[in-house]
């Protein structure tokens with residue numbers, strides 16, 4: 471069942487989203503050759519605390535950090551550590567925050583110095599796919615209208631969408647119904663209503679869609695080891711259209 475939120479719940483989610491919007495600006499500015507993913511994680515932990523939130527991922531199912539940092543062929547759920555970013559890398563930064571018991575979730579993929587044309591195009595297409603998906607988050611549309619818009623945008627550019635991980639409802643839990651795949655035929659699944667809150671998150675591979683999880687139990691990588699990008703926003707469905715809570 472998809473939980474419809476009231477104004478007070480949405481206000482808490484809006485506050486959590488505002489923290490993430492600000493944090494993503496600071497993280498993007500901190501990305502540079504030589505910076506470790508652990509340093510980005512520390513920045514995120516400190517920033518969330520300073521802005522009055524709580525980290526959502528730290529300890530979630532045992533996850534050991536505040537952000538997921540996924541470099542190059544890493545798709546999602548990379549664990550921050552001593553790895554130093556290098557010019558030409560791309561890094562996906564995914565982070566959640568909680569305010570008054572309500573969650574927001576967001577991700578960006580950032581180039582490290584100058585990157586290849588393919589990396590630039592992958593980042594642009596993934597961000598465009600997120601925008602296309604969010605545009606469907608209006609009352610009366612169905613969940614798979616979001617999925618279809620994402621998939622169409624990605625495949626028109628010659629890239630592929632990951633099947634194993636999906637977007638999700640969000641609210642008093644980080645992950646709620648419905649699941650929001652990044653592929654599928656339009657016009658199926660639950661009808662969207664004002665007050666629903668969704669984390670829409672295309673994960674896009676430059677090559678084939680298949681992924682595998684490394685021995686650390688978290689890090690998902692592309693099986694063909696080509697690049698992958700990830701963007702995510704938490705949005706509310708409203709009568710006036712989608713409200714993006716996590717906008718930078």
Ligand code: MG
Pocket residue numbers: 575576637638669671702
């Ligand atoms: Mg998410």
